[in-house]
Amino acid sequence: MTLVTDVAAAVCLLLGAFFSFSAGVGVVRFDNLLSRMHVVAKPQVLGLLLLLAGVALRLQDRGSATMLLLVAIFQLMTSPVAAYMVGRSGLRTRCVDPAVLEIEEDEFPAREAGR
Amino acid sequence: MMLAVGVVATTLLAVGALLAVVRIERGPTMLDRTVAFDVLTTALVGAIAVEAAISRRTESVPILVVLSLVGFIGSVTIARFAAVEPPKNGTAAQRSGPRPGAGAAGGAGPSAPGSVGFAGPNAGSGGSGVEPGPDPADVTGRKEES
Numbered sequence: 001m002t003l004v005t006d007v008a009a010a011v012c013l014l015l016g017a018f019f020s021f022s023a024g025v026g027v028v029r030f031d032n033l034l035s036r037m038h039v040v041a042k043p044q045v046l047g048l049l050l051l052l053a054g055v056a057l058r059l060q061d062r063g064s065a066t067m068l069l070l071v072a073i074f075q076l077m078t079s080p081v082a083a084y085m086v087g088r089s090g091l092r093t094r095c096v097d098p099a100v101l102e103i104e105e106d107e108f109p110a111r112e113a114g115r
Numbered sequence: 116m117m118l119a120v121g122v123v124a125t126t127l128l129a130v131g132a133l134l135a136v137v138r139i140e141r142g143p144t145m146l147d148r149t150v151a152f153d154v155l156t157t158a159l160v161g162a163i164a165v166e167a168a169i170s171r172r173t174e175s176v177p178i179l180v181v182l183s184l185v186g187f188i189g190s191v192t193i194a195r196f197a198a199v200e201p202p203k204n205g206t207a208a209q210r211s212g213p214r215p216g217a218g219a220a221g222g223a224g225p226s227a228p229g230s231v232g233f234a235g236p237n238a239g240s241g242g243s244g245v246e247p248g249p250d251p252a253d254v255t256g257r258k259e260e261s
Binding site: 006010013020021022023024028036044047054061063068070071075082088089090095 | 138144
């Protein structure tokens with residue numbers, strides 16, 4: 001039983017580390033802000049969730065599993081918010097080339113209407 | 116077996132963190148650095164998680180909670196208060212439209228057709244062209260909104 005969970009934990013840890021590594025590669029290789037934001041929001045979170053699952057499988061402890069679940073839920077809640085904030089701020093400070101957007105949801109008139 | 120897994124996973128995480136550091140150094144704007152810093156923080160969380168998993172240590176788990184909290188607060192704060200940067204040495208490749216200050220002051224037509232929606236309402240909300248740019252109005256507008 002311990003061997004089975006250890007193998008599962010090892011697979012989770014390796015996959016999670018690989019996704020984290022791919023996030024680093026994407027942050028360097030992608031050429032505009034929104035692509036980098038995407039790579040932070042998606043593969044990074046998946047990698048972290050896999051790592052946390054590996055830790056929970058390895059520790060086999062109820063208290064730390066609860067805390068790891070807390071980290072996972074928190075990450076799932078905050079990562080889209082952070083990515084959204086970065087993207088919105090990139091549009092407003094004109095760090096984003098409008099030519100890379102397929103659909104340009106006109107941000108500034110919407111903001112004026114909401115005022 | 117667990118030791119080999121730990122070595123491989125830690126190496127992958129370290130290379131990812133190193134690439135994030137490269138982007139922090141290179142990144143043309145503040146937001147690129149914020150994004151890369153997010154990757155760095157998450158790699159740190161992952162490294163501590165790997166350490167906790169390999170050595171079966173329970174007391175490193177609260178560090179993960181604190182680190183994920185702090186990373187989120189940092190990136191959201193920087194993204195919220197990011198202002199329009201003047202185009203210095205490497206930032207010119209990232210932006211396409213005219214300078215926001217020039218668009219508001221001169222009223223000259225923007226060169227790219229895609230940036231019409233960007234510059235148009237800006238000239239109205241930015242007020243007079245005396246200010247160097249619409250960033251104060253931008254920041255206060257964001258404060259009012261929330």
